Amino acid sequence: MKSEMLQKHHIHINQKWCKGCGICVAFCPKKVLVLEKGKAKAENMEDCIACRMCEYRCPDFAIEIEVAK
Amino acid sequence: MKTTEYLREDKLPHIWCPGCGNGIVISNIIRAVDALNLKRENTVIVSGIGCSSRAAGYMNFDTLHTTHGRAIPFATGIKMANPDLNVIVISGDGDATAIGGNHFIHASRRNLDLTLIVVNNNIYGMTSGQYSPLTPTGKIATTAPYGNIDRPFDLCELAEAAGATYVARGSVYHVQQLKRYVERGIQNKGFSVIEALSICPTYFGRKNKMGSPVKMLEGIRDNAVIYNGKNKEEGKDKFLIGEFKNEPDREYTESYQKIIDSLKEGK
Ligand SMILES: Cc1ncc(C[n+]2csc(CCOP(=O)(O)OP(=O)(O)O)c2C)c(N)n1
Ligand code: SF4
Ligand code: SF4
Numbered sequence: 001m002k003s004e005m006l007q008k009h010h011i012h013i014n015q016k017w018c019k020g021c022g023i024c025v026a027f028c029p030k031k032v033l034v035l036e037k038g039k040a041k042a043e044n045m046e047d048c049i050a051c052r053m054c055e056y057r058c059p060d061f062a063i064e065i066e067v068a069k
Numbered sequence: 070m071k072t073t074e075y076l077r078e079d080k081l082p083h084i085w086c087p088g089c090g091n092g093i094v095i096s097n098i099i100r101a102v103d104a105l106n107l108k109r110e111n112t113v114i115v116s117g118i119g120c121s122s123r124a125a126g127y128m129n130f131d132t133l134h135t136t137h138g139r140a141i142p143f144a145t146g147i148k149m150a151n152p153d154l155n156v157i158v159i160s161g162d163g164d165a166t167a168i169g170g171n172h173f174i175h176a177s178r179r180n181l182d183l184t185l186i187v188v189n190n191n192i193y194g195m196t197s198g199q200y201s202p203l204t205p206t207g208k209i210a211t212t213a214p215y216g217n218i219d220r221p222f223d224l225c226e227l228a229e230a231a232g233a234t235y236v237a238r239g240s241v242y243h244v245q246q247l248k249r250y251v252e253r254g255i256q257n258k259g260f261s262v263i264e265a266l267s268i269c270p271t272y273f274g275r276k277n278k279m280g281s282p283v284k285m286l287e288g289i290r291d292n293a294v295i296y297n298g299k300n301k302e303e304g305k306d307k308f309l310i311g312e313f314k315n316e317p318d319r320e321y322t323e324s325y326q327k328i329i330d331s332l333k334e335g336k
Contacts, residue, residue: 017081021088026283056100056244057286059092060082061072 009050010066011042017062024054024063075099075109077129085120088282090241090267094188095124097244097265098157101251112155115144117169119161120195121188121267138168141176144183152182152322155255162189162203166222170202177231177260181321184254184261187224190269198272209276228262229314235261236314241268242289243310250312259320266308 011032020038030047033040033054040063042048048065055063076099085091102112114130116122118137125132135143144158165173165187176183192210193199200210200217203224207216228236235257239247247265254261268274268285279285294304296311303309 019082019087021282023088023282023286027286053244055072056097056248057093057241058096059085059087059089059241059282061076061092061096064071064073 007045007048008068009045009048010068011045011048011054012064012066013040013042014060014062014064015039017060019060021059023057023059027057028054070100070103072096072099075102075129076127080127083127084123086269086271088268088270088285089120089194090190090265090269091121091124091188093241093244094121094186094247094265094267095128095159097239097248098124098159098186098251099128100248101255102157104248104252105255107155107255111153112157113144113147114157114159115140115147116159117161117164118195119164119193120269121161121190122159122164124159124188138164138170138172140164141169141172141183141185145176145181148181148183148322149325152326156183157255158183158185160185160187161194161201162187162191162224163193163199163201166202166224166227174227174231177228177233177262179321180232180234180259180318182258182260184251184257184263186251186254186263186265188265188267189224190267190273192269192273192276194269194272198269198276204273208273211272211276224264225262225309225313232260232318233262234259234314234316234318235263237262237312238264238266238308238310240266240289240293240310242266242286243293246310253312253315257315257317258323259317266310 018039025033032048034043050067114132116125117140125134148156198211200213237250250263270282292307293310296309
């Protein structure tokens with residue numbers, strides 16, 4: 001619940017397209033993402049700064065960041 | 070902006086291997102097209118044959134997936150027939166510099182208004198890892214099991230020397246630069262070459278024991294020298310990321326139109 005309240009931005013991860021390469025996880029400057037069962041997952045979105053590097057480097061078009069207004 | 074709006078979603082997920090750089094290059098080409106507000110009905114994507122060339126099949130524009138090495142000739146035909154179209158060519162390092170090498174230098178020489186993005190993964194991915202003219206010396210390939218004895222082209226230097234008027238190199242790590250260079254390449258009225266340094270974890274990576282896609286991206290990050298106009302030497306054993314040339318010059322379809330106009334007037 002805590003993280004929901006603090007969450008500024010949203011991440012949409014298309015689980016059907018994600019192939020679990022781990023690029024988004026490795027290069028997120030805020031360590032927001034993890035791999036779980038071979039798929040990317042956001043663990044602490046409250047730290048996300050919406051830099052979109054995960055989206056821009058995803059080889060599978062599977063990530064989209066929605067910036068909080 | 071949603072990348073997926075520019076994709077044929079019914080064709081996804083794509084067939085590329087986990088961590089393959091092709092998708093990263095495509096999504097940043099799409100970002101550039103979106104940033105320039107190019108009309109979809111006015112924009113044509115042309116590709117050759119190779120893993121990277123399958124991009125045309127996933128992109129929701131008018132697209133042409135042609136034959137190996139011949140993307141530029143097909144694109145030339147499209148542009149000559151209708152110079153108002155934005156014509157973007159996506160090609161692999163093998164496609165553009167081995168079988169298609171002659172088309173590459175002559176399109177550069179003519180300065181025809183095309184934007185060529187070469188996805189350079191240093192290898193023939195689709196056919197399982199033969200060396201290409203961009204495979205570095207010493208690297209292992211199916212056809213170079215003891216290490217490549219060839220010396221590679223520097224694609225950007227080749228393009229510059231052959232006469233391309235916009236030349237830049239980005240990478241699948243340097244995605245912001247890559248997007249910006251594609252944008253500027255499209256804006257240049259002339260032949261633009263953008264090398265997108267990419268990764269093929271399955272063949273180039275595995276054969277050369279380079280580890281995971283993440284390790285390969287770290288390799289690009291750690292071996293890149295950001296070009297500042299005077300540090301070409303520093304890039305010698307590494308590689309330069311940057312814009313090397315932006316010198317607009319007389320464009321081919323315009324010269325052609327001038328001839329048509331002058332002959333009409335002469336009647
Ligand atoms: C005329 C012709 N010769 C050879 C081939 C076999 N072939 C298919 S793709 C390819 C090379 C692909 O390498 P590259 O262009 O670097 O693209 P990548 O797959 O690495 O993205 C070759 C030799 C072909 N399809 N057509
Ligand atoms: S937008 Fe930036 S900070 Fe947020 S999850 Fe993606 S890479 Fe991490
Ligand atoms: S073989 Fe290489 S270039 Fe082809 S899809 Fe796999 S990783 Fe990408």
